[in-house]
Amino acid sequence: MKTERLYYSDAYRTTFEGRVVACVARSAPAAGIPASYAVELAASAFYPTSGGQPFDTGTLGDARVQDVIDEDDGRVLHVTDRALEPGSVVTGTIDWARRFDHMQQHTGQHVLSAAFDRLFSNRTESFHLGAESCSIDLAREVSAADVARAVDEANRIVWEDRPVSVRFVSEQEAAALPLRKEPARGGTLRVIEVADFDLSACGGTHVARTGGIGIIAASGWEKFRGGSRLHFLCGGRVRRRFDLWRDALAATVKHLSLTPEELAEGIERLQGENKALQRALRAAQEKLAGYEARALVDRGTRVGSRLVIVEAVADLDAAGLKAMAAAAASEPGAAVALFSATSPALAVVARHANAGVDAGAVLKALVGQFGGKGGGRPDLAQGGGLQGDSAALVTAARELLSQ
Numbered sequence: 140m141k142t143e144r145l146y147y148s149d150a151y152r153t154t155f156e157g158r159v160v161a162c163v164a165r166s167a168p169a170a171g172i173p174a175s176y177a178v179e180l181a182a183s184a185f186y187p188t189s190g191g192q193p194f195d196t197g198t199l200g201d202a203r204v205q206d207v208i209d210e211d212d213g214r215v216l217h218v219t220d221r222a223l224e225p226g227s228v229v230t231g232t233i234d235w236a237r238r239f240d241h242m243q244q245h246t247g248q249h250v251l252s253a254a255f256d257r258l259f260s261n262r263t264e265s266f267h268l269g270a271e272s273c274s275i276d277l278a279r280e281v282s283a284a285d286v287a288r289a290v291d292e293a294n295r296i297v298w299e300d301r302p303v304s305v306r307f308v309s310e311q312e313a314a315a316l317p318l319r320k321e322p323a324r325g326g327t328l329r330v331i332e333v334a335d336f337d338l339s340a341c342g343g344t345h346v347a348r349t350g351g352i353g354i355i356a357a358s359g360w361e362k363f364r365g366g367s368r369l370h371f372l373c374g375g376r377v378r379r380r381f382d383l384w385r386d387a388l389a390a391t392v393k394h395l396s397l398t399p400e401e402l403a404e405g406i407e408r409l410q411g412e413n414k415a416l417q418r419a420l421r422a423a424q425e426k427l428a429g430y431e432a433r434a435l436v437d438r439g440t441r442v443g444s445r446l447v448i449v450e451a452v453a454d455l456d457a458a459g460l461k462a463m464a465a466a467a468a469s470e471p472g473a474a475v476a477l478f479s480a481t482s483p484a485l486a487v488v489a490r491h492a493n494a495g496v497d498a499g500a501v502l503k504a505l506v507g508q509f510g511g512k513g514g515g516r517p518d519l520a521q522g523g524g525l526q527g528d529s530a531a532l533v534t535a536a537r538e539l540l541s542q
C-alpha cells in the first residue's frame with residue numbers, strides 16, 4: 140500500500156498521527172548493535188532519502204526513527220529501534236531543526252540552479268545535500284564573475300520573499316509547462332514554483348516563501364566532468380560557517396598581526412622568510428658539522444685499522460645529523476654511527492671507503508633490534524623511529540661497528 144505523504148502538501152507539519160500498517164524485524168540484536176525494525180504507516184510526514192535530499196529523523200511513539208526509505212512501490216519505510224504494534228496509532232514527531240535545514244538548502248538549490256539557468260543557460264545536472272555541504276553539478280564551467288552574478292541574482296529572489304507553491308499536474312499538463320528540467324518520470328508530477336522565477340518537478344520539502352531560505356552563499360567550485368561542481372550553503376548553515384570562519388580568521392590575524400585583507404600576502408611573505416631561514420640554518424649546520432666532526436674523530440676508538448665513532452648528539456635534525464656523520468666518515472678508516480638524543484631516535488650510519496663496514500647492513504641490524512625504519516647504501520644509511528634509550532643504541536652500534 141502506498142504511504143500517504145503528508146510532507147507533500149505541508150512541509151511545516153512536525154507532528155502527525157499514523158496507523159501502523161506493518162512492522163517487520165530487520166535485524167536481531169547482536170553484540171553492541173540494537174535490533175531494528177521496518178515500520179510502514181498509512182500516512183507519514185517523514186521524508187525518505189530521495190532526489191538528493193536526506194531522510195528526516197525523529198520519533199514514532201517511543202521508537203526513534205533512524206532511517207527512512209523510499210520504496211519503489213510507493214511505500215515509505217521507517218527504520219526504528221523498537222517494534223510497533225500493527226493496527227495501533229502512533230504519534231510521529233519530526234526533528235524540525237534537521238528538516239528545516241534541509242528545506243533551506245533544498246529551496247536555495249532551486250533558486251540558485253534557476254539563476255545559473257536563466258543568466259547563463261548553465262543547467263544543473265545533479266544536486267547533493269550532505270550533512271556538511273551542498274553542491275550542484277553544472278553542465279558547463281563557471282568563472283568567479285559568473286558565480287558572483289548568479290549568487291547575487293539568487294539572493295535578490297530570496298530577499299524579495301517570493302511565494303514557493305506546490306501543485307500536482309498530469310503528464311499532459313506537465314508537457315506544456317516550461318519546466319527547468321525534463322521530469323525523470325511520468326504519471327502525476329509534483330511541481331514546485333518559485334513565483335516568476337523557477338518551475339521544477341520535485342518531491343522534496345521546501346520553504347513556503349523564498350525569504351525562509353535566509354541567504355545563499357557559494358563556498359567554492361571546481362572543474363567537474365567537463366562542467367563544474369559548485370558548493371553552496373543556505374540560511375542557518377551560512378550563519379554557522381560565518382562564526383567558524385570568523386573565529387579562525389580572528390585567531391590567525393591575531394597571531395600574525397595582520398588585517399584579514401593583508402593575510403594572503405602576509406602568509407606568502409612569511410613562507411619566503413621561512414625558506415630563507417631554512418637555507419641559512421642548513422649552511423650553518425653544515426659548517427658546524429665540520430668542526431664537530433673533528434671532535435668526534437678525536438674521541439673515536441681504534442679497533443684494528445678501523446676508527447669507530449658512535450655517539451648520541453643533541454639538537455640536530457636528520458639533515459644535520461647526516462652532514463656530521465658524512466663529515467666524520469671522511470676520516471680514513473672511520474666507521475660512524477650517530478643518533479639523535481631523542482626518543483624515538485634518528486640514526487645515521489656512515490663509513491670511509493676503506494673502513495670495511497656496510498653502513499646499510501649496520502642500520503638494518505639496528506632497526507631489527509630497536510624497531511623504526513630506514514635504509515641506505517653501503518657508505519651511508521639513515522633511519523628513524525628507533526625505540527630505546529641513547530645508551531642502549533650507542534652500545535649496540537659500537538658492537539656492530541667493532542665486528
Ligand SMILES: [Zn+2]
Nearest residue numbers: 245341342343
Ligand atoms: Zn525540490
